[in-house]
Amino acid sequence: MKNAIKPIVLATSLILVTACNSTAPINKTATTAINQEKFSQFHQYDEKSNITLEYTDYGQILNASVIDLGMSDRYRISQNTTKIGTRLSSNPKPSTATEANRFYYDSYKKNPQMKQDLQIVQENMADLPNKINLSNLPKSELLAYWLNLYNVTVLNELVQQYPVKNLTKLLNEEPSFFDKPRFNFNGNQYSLNDIEYNIVAPLFNNDPLLIYGYYRGYIGSPNLLDHPYTAKNVFTALTTNAVQFVNSNRGSVIGNHSTRVSSLYLEKKNYFPNFEEDLADHLQSLVIQEPDKDQVVQNLSFSIDNYDITDILGSDVEYGGGNATVADPSIVAEGFDTNFVTYGESLTKEVGHVSPLRREILQKITQKYYEANTRVEIKDLPTKESEDK
Numbered sequence: 001m002k003n004a005i006k007p008i009v010l011a012t013s014l015i016l017v018t019a020c021n022s023t024a025p026i027n028k029t030a031t032t033a034i035n036q037e038k039f040s041q042f043h044q045y046d047e048k049s050n051i052t053l054e055y056t057d058y059g060q061i062l063n064a065s066v067i068d069l070g071m072s073d074r075y076r077i078s079q080n081t082t083k084i085g086t087r088l089s090s091n092p093k094p095s096t097a098t099e100a101n102r103f104y105y106d107s108y109k110k111n112p113q114m115k116q117d118l119q120i121v122q123e124n125m126a127d128l129p130n131k132i133n134l135s136n137l138p139k140s141e142l143l144a145y146w147l148n149l150y151n152v153t154v155l156n157e158l159v160q161q162y163p164v165k166n167l168t169k170l171l172n173e174e175p176s177f178f179d180k181p182r183f184n185f186n187g188n189q190y191s192l193n194d195i196e197y198n199i200v201a202p203l204f205n206n207d208p209l210l211i212y213g214y215y216r217g218y219i220g221s222p223n224l225l226d227h228p229y230t231a232k233n234v235f236t237a238l239t240t241n242a243v244q245f246v247n248s249n250r251g252s253v254i255g256n257h258s259t260r261v262s263s264l265y266l267e268k269k270n271y272f273p274n275f276e277e278d279l280a281d282h283l284q285s286l287v288i289q290e291p292d293k294d295q296v297v298q299n300l301s302f303s304i305d306n307y308d309i310t311d312i313l314g315s316d317v318e319y320g321g322g323n324a325t326v327a328d329p330s331i332v333a334e335g336f337d338t339n340f341v342t343y344g345e346s347l348t349k350e351v352g353h354v355s356p357l358r359r360e361i362l363q364k365i366t367q368k369y370y371e372a373n374t375r376v377e378i379k380d381l382p383t384k385e386s387e388d389k
Contacts, residue, residue: 038188039198042142044135051137053128053145055228057121058152066226067102067312069365070372072248075099077360092357093219095249096306098364101223103155105162105311115159122156125149129185139203144229146200147213150192151224153182158217158309165314167218168307178216197270208271208282211264212241220250220262220306246286250306254287258299266302276300312365314358 076094108114126149128134134142157177158164170177178196181189190199196214204210213234215224222245229237245251245262253260265279272278284297 038190039194039202041186042129042134042199043203045139045142045203046136047138049136049138049141051141052231053137053141055125055148055230057117058125058148059228061118061121061155062224062226062228065104065107066224067104067365067369068226068372069099069101069368071244072099072250073368074249075364076249077357077364092308092361093306095253096219096304097308097361098368099248099250099306100219100221100310101226102310102312102365103224105159105309106313108159109162118152118156118159122152125152126183138231140231140234142203143200143213144231144234146195147229147234149183150195150213151215153192154215154217155224157182162309162311164309166307167216167309171307201270206271208268209235209238209242211268211271212245213238216264217309218307219310220264220304224310243286243288246283247288250304252283252287252297253304254295254297258301259283259297260301260303263302263305312362314361 074095075098077092077097078094108118125145128145128149134145137145158167161170164170167177175191178192181191183190183195196210200210212222213229214222216222222241225237225241227233251262259280261279261283269275272282280297280300287295287297289295
């Protein structure tokens with residue numbers, strides 16, 4: 001079980017720790033196609049620097065609000081459990097409905113202070129390039145910073161808009177969620193896509209591992225971690241996230257003659273010069289081979305997607321007013337919401353009656369949480385029959 005934290009006013013999002021000689025030489029990355037000053041100013045770094053950034057407040061938010069579900073077990077939910085009159089308005093996609101780490105958006109929905117705290121963290125992190133010269137940081141520190149800024153910005157934007165079930169509209173609008181200007185660095189406007197494609201990608205020569213550091217808010221995207229990226233953990237964390245994504249129903253499904261893969265990769269062609277060939281090699285390098293099988297990534301079909309938001313209880317469920325109670329720490333943000341009541345080591349929250357389909361999803365999330373956190377006891381949600389007794 002994660003350690004509970006008390007609600008706090010998050011006044012700062014970063015602690016700058018420096019033991020660096022400011023006159024140390026600046027190393028430049030290899031030549032890139034980006035020659036504009038707007039972006040090239042962020043393509044410099046100092047490998048001799050001892051400056052580190054700490055993300056204490058952001059880390060507390062992630063620790064309290066992210067549910068790590070671990071590796072996929074290729075689970076597929078039932079398709080015929082939704083009944084007429086239930087409160088589940090649309091069926092989730094069976095093969096991916098219980099995948100991806102989850103964020104407890106619901107706990108922010110009716111808590112203005114929590115929303116404000118998250119927004120303060122995001123604003124302070126976004127203001128860092130206006131306060132210090134990022135070229136004085138080493139490359140790994142820069143990478144961790146840009147990934148954290150990207151992810152906390154996605155979280156903040158979605159928390160402000162929640163409840164929202166599906167993000168397709170946000171992705172397809174003009175400009176899209178990721179193309180909207182959101183940052184002002186030294187007088188220039190930047191978007192989330194600017195961070196990914198025009199700042200970070202050239203700095204790291206379009207390394208495909210970068211793909212897995214960007215949380216996009218929906219199930220069919222790479223995981224949001226329950227801790228910040230740091231200079232020390234960033235490359236290991238990216239590799240872990242890559243392995244978890246590729247070896248999941250939302251990443252790739254290898255058949256005898258073809259491989260179904262996430263449509264997300266269609267947006268990532270710039271990471272793969274010879275797109276399908278390089279992507280197949282990339283995926284093959286990350287596949288965990290099953291015993292007695294020769295799994296070969298070939299004949300790619302970009303047919304996997306799931307744009308449902310990575311919430312926990314489901315934004316299409318009406319909470320409260322019923323007798324059903326979730327008595328399990330796997331689906332609450334521990335210690336960060338005063339609406340939770342503590343009973344021993346468990347936390348409970350009334351969620352009202354849910355459909356059989358939603359119950360199955362919550363039960364699976366519960367099971368995955370315990371497995372990921374090396375817990376062995378599984379507590380089922382109450383059934384409708386037991387509620388009526």
